[in-house]
Amino acid sequence: MTDFSQLPLAPALLQALGVLEYHAMTPVQAASLPPMLAGRDVTAQARTGSGKTAAFGLALLAKVDPTRVAVQSLVLCPTRELADQVGKEIRRLARFLPNLKLSVFCGGVPLRPHLASLTHPPHVVVGTPGRIQELMDEGALKLDDVRVAVLDEADRMLDMGFADAIAGILGQAPKDRQTLLFSATFPEGIRALGARFQRDPEEVTIGGDASEAIEQRFYEVEPPRKVDAIALLLGDLQPESALVFCNTRRDVQQVCDELQQRGFAALALHGDLDQRERDEVLVQFANRSCTVLVATDVAARGLDIAGLPVVISHGLASDTDIHTHRIGRTGRAGQDGLALALVSGEDRRRVIGIEEQLGKAVRWERIDLSRKAARPAAAPMVTVVIDAGRQDKLRPGDVVGALTGEGGLAATAIGKIAAFATRTYVAIERSQAQKAMDRLRTGKVKGRSFRIRKLG
Structure with a gap:
């Protein structure tokens, strides 16, 4: 059947x-x-x-x-x-x-x-x-x-x-x-x-462990150079989006801050964020206003981003089951996936458990940390926030109607629309973001005027 x-x-x-x-x-x-x-x-x-x-x-x-x-x-x-x-x-x-x-x-x-x-x-x-x-x-x-x-x-x-x-x-x-x-x-x-x-x-x-369908690569990198390694890998691969796992909230924020300083469109997801902050981070990652999400395992639990091509472990997970869940964020629904792990000397012993689970040796790669990382591309989308949502009877179709039409944006310039109770998040092509904001501010949405702002 x-x-x-x-x-x-x-x-x-x-x-x-x-x-x-x-x-x-x-x-x-x-x-x-x-x-x-x-x-x-x-x-x-x-x-x-x-x-x-x-x-x-x-x-x-x-x-x-x-x-x-x-x-x-x-x-x-x-x-x-x-x-x-x-x-x-x-x-x-x-x-x-x-x-x-x-x-x-x-x-x-x-x-x-x-x-x-x-x-x-x-x-x-x-x-x-x-x-x-x-x-x-x-x-x-x-x-x-x-x-x-x-x-x-x-x-x-x-x-x-x-x-x-x-x-x-x-x-x-x-x-x-x-x-x-x-x-x-x-x-x-x-x-x-x-x-x-x-x-x-x-x-x-059901057979088909994530580890069988996803290409895994391991790199030996000590902690002081791990962000350098992440920047190099992201620069080489140029993925549309990537998820970076860290073991602690402190590491999440530090890695995110350093990636932002290097020009990456990165955001942090950890337990210190309140619900609205978490919602906004996830909305931006899903609609491609953010290309790199740095997260703890708990914060990223249940994350389902279609077509996520790359997962990077800043440090190896504490056990093999958590490692399996990490790499399972990529290669979903039969798509190709790539999982990269940065391993310090003290974490080499954890690789043994992964190899036992795989039933074979893992693939080790070398990375030249002396070279300069490629310049990161800007996120293709920008998120515009309308301070009105389901409670105001505002629907995605109303937003599209307000943005398009005579002299407006092409429908192809509008990405994902996420509606919450009191807020609506609209992804707009980066080159069209200012035009979209001007149109929403000077015109009306469903016959009404709402506060409009850019997120981030």
């Missing part, structure tokens, strides 16, 4: 799949969807970018009854970024299901709005364990009617210390629920988690 039309899915879900041009199932979808739709518990291991979110999204939506006002499906994710990504994907799949309500609950924002929104319970809840536990402790979130519970990237949740929170949350859900466990790696802790919360689960393991 390889086609979604062969599955026992509601017409509304098949219609959404057609609009999204999802036709042939990926291997993990083909292996996991039949048992999930049959009501079986499933433990699935497959690399990132393999279609896991659509798989469990379809499975849980197939069990939701929109006429019943109660939380019927729960998805737990390790980070805000992944929860947001999962929420968006499920909403896309549910676009033709009438009156379906989905809520995403994560920390980093005030609790009060989340409590208020639960006055009318959603059918599907996606969130991080900490915030979900808070809402349950307040008595606002009830799981009595949950039919399907999903643990997404369960290995990371265990690494981040969420085991007790997961136990507390699932302990409040019905024992006869369906429990789905998805992971990119399958350490022993995952088996214990499945044994504790699942009933005779179907195990799905």
Whole structure:
């Protein structure tokens, strides 16, 4: 079975799949969807970018009854970024299901709005364990009617210390629920988690570890010269975008600052940023206003940037599973990927674990640190912010209409538009950015004037 039309899915879900041009199932979808739709518990291991979110999204939506006002499906994710990504994907799949309500609950924002929104319970809840536990402790979130519970990237949740929170949350859900466990790696802790919360689960393991599909290169570079090495590699490759991983927040900020000083369009993503700052960094990276994102592992969790060609490790990850997740940010959905690692002498021992996982020796390369790095190209896009969003009934089509038309921009000069509750971010070709800002400031958007500014 390889086609979604062969599955026992509601017409509304098949219609959404057609609009999204999802036709042939990926291997993990083909292996996991039949048992999930049959009501079986499933433990699935497959690399990132393999279609896991659509798989469990379809499975849980197939069990939701929109006429019943109660939380019927729960998805737990390790980070805000992944929860947001999962929420968006499920909403896309549910676009033709009438009156379906989905809520995403994560920390980093005030609790009060989340409590208020639960006055009318959603059918599907996606969130991080900490915030979900808070809402349950307040008595606002009830799981009595949950039919399907999903643990997404369960290995990371265990690494981040969420085991007790997961136990507390699932302990409040019905024992006869369906429990789905998805992971990119399958350490022993995952088996214990499945044994504790699942009933005779179907195990799905899809071959094709990220390490098999992505070219990896290792460079021996000591810490004082690592930014030099990163600049040289980026200059040689000239990637449209690149993700640089650091092990600490301090390293993230230092590497980002140094790359900016060298002319790179770089931004930092770490735990010290508030929610708006995080949103704006991710928007700029996704819409190509920023070409290099420097991040910690936790901050970049759940990051899904289509066509990300290069991942660089400023320092090797603390264990091989984290290394696997890092390189899994590139080479997604069958595309080519390149993962580069800078290894200091003290980290050579960590390479042994990677080689054991690969079953072969890694590829070492030399880098000439005496030469000068090529001049970095400017980011192709600029992000313009409109201080109005969904709460103001402002839609992407309204923005496009205000920018184009007689004497306006060509539609091809407008990139991604990201709409939030009170803000809308518009990517504009760099050469057209000032014209776009002038047009928005002197004209009107949907008959109204809003504050316009450039981000960054």
